[in-house]
Amino acid sequence: MTGQPGVDIPDARGRTGLDLAGRDLDGNPRVRVREVRVLTSNWFVTRTTTFDFQHSDGTWTTEHRETYDRGDGACILLYDAEARSVLLTRQFRYPVYVNRHPDGMLIEAAAGLLDDDAPEAAIRREAEEETGRPVGEVEHVFDVYMSPGSVTERLHFFAAPYRRGDVVSGARAGLADEGEDIEVLELDVDDALARIGVDIIDAKTIMLLQWAALRGPFAAARS
Incomplete structure (x- = not known):
């Protein structure tokens, strides 16, 4: 009998038992997981889960949900408080391009998946890979x-200073073997804030810019 990749035989990343996710959850007595099926197991994992849910009036219903599991990630806003600048990136994102973004070139804070690293270690790695700057x-x-x-x-948000002119030895913006072609943008923070909703339309980047202006390194100047 042929098995299912990611369930009882290894998938492309050597994983099995992906249908066990969620079966041991006991934090909410109003939720009882009944069945988990793996739909796809390529780089990321799509599952459909059947569970019983108790509503606020005490009645129970059976629900079905699909979840997309790409692992947890981290993002970071690099800033120069004295120069009042932030360091962002611009790169092609196919999912936004196919959903009516004019050219798919999105302005973003540096970000990436944890890949089994601790969040801070992962974001240092990603920031240096994407911007070529030490953190x-x-x-x-x-x-x-x-x-x-x-x-x-779950996305872990960070901020860190950078210094103009500092470059990681031998670094380039992005990893060629991962198909990355990244442009690094150094923007005045007020310019970046003014561009929210115009050409800065990435949620994590907007959140970090607003944090920086309200509670972060640029808050005092705006109070």
Whole structure:
């Protein structure tokens, strides 16, 4: 009998038992997971889960939800408080391009998946890979679920200073073997804030810019 990749035989990443996710949850007595099926197991994992849910009036219903599991990630706002500048990136994102973005070129804060690293270690790696700049002392800002209706990812938000002219030895913006072609943008923070909703339309980047202006490195100047 042929098995299912990611369930009883290894998938492309060597994983099995992906249908066990959620079966041991006991934090909410109003939720009873009944069945978990793996729909796809390529780089990321799509599951459909059947569970019983007790509503506020005491009645129970059987619900079905699809979840997309890409692992957790981290993002970071690199800033120069004295120069009042922030370091962002611009790169092609096919999912936004196919959903009516004019050219798919999105302005973003540096970000990436944890890949089994601790959040701070992962974001240092990603920031240096994407911007070619060394990262200063990292500050944890908050953790957020970005699309809780279907995506399991928890995103860890950070901020850190950078210094103009500092470059990681031998670095380039992005990894060629991952198909990355990244442009690094150094923007005045007020210019970046003014561009929110215009050409800065990435949620994590907007959240970090607003944090920086309201409570972060640029808050005092705006009070």
